[in-house]
Amino acid sequence: MRAAPAGPVDYLLRTSTVVDSEFELVYLAVTRLAQGAYPHARAALDAAHDAWTRAVLDEVGDPVVARAVVLISDGLYAHAALTSSPPATGAGTGGGPTSDAGTEEPLAFRAPRPGEDVDDLLTLVREVVAMRNARTTDGV
């Protein structure tokens, strides 16, 4: 992650929308164990999150922004994990819309969907980092 050409934040947010890799299978398994009563699984998850937070913090230089970035990554992952399994039971024929059907809703009113690109989020993070840096410089 630290070796990623575009930096840790770019790497973390882009990989958080992918749940088909071997890593994600392991991560999901550890998450499920941690949801049970396995303190070591939970400790392993905490250690992984701390390492990610530290790498992000080194890039953005602000603990609150780093926390927000890691939470956004967790949110992206939660959404991606939710819809990673294929809709195996055929097209929905009953009442109510199936979420994977059309995407005709007005874009501005839609919640995040898995697989969506994260360029706008990365731009926002860069702006926030610049904003916080400018304030720090003002203070000197």
Place this chain on the structure above:
Amino acid sequence: MRAAPAGPVDYLLRTSTVVDSEFELVYLAVTRLAQGAYPHARAALDAAHDAWTRAVLDEVGDPVVARAVVLISDGLYAHAALTSSPPATGAGTGGGPTSDAGTEEPLAFRAPRPGEDVDDLLTLVREVVAMRNARTTDGV
């Protein structure tokens, strides 16, 4: 949520760290169903997320910021859900730290923990909204 005195963003982020309510039990159950092959559970979750995103968007006035806020909320919830169950199997005596033990690690290097207050995140969101609003005003 729209009727919350401090606004939708405040309400969403603060309630995302609480997983002991009856609502959260229902939400978790629907999430588990959606992880399986239940398109209606998935559609219900998508509808809930869309409603939250819409309420947040009405407050912050910027789709990317609204998306980031909802993802932060999802991240907070994922963390809270992970450690909501009590560590039933007694204190960890084996190797490796148990995550619920001391909180002696250096604060700046820690990933988010459930139950932590979200005041710093709310302050950050307010700053980002002000930044984006200022830019819009500049453009006029």
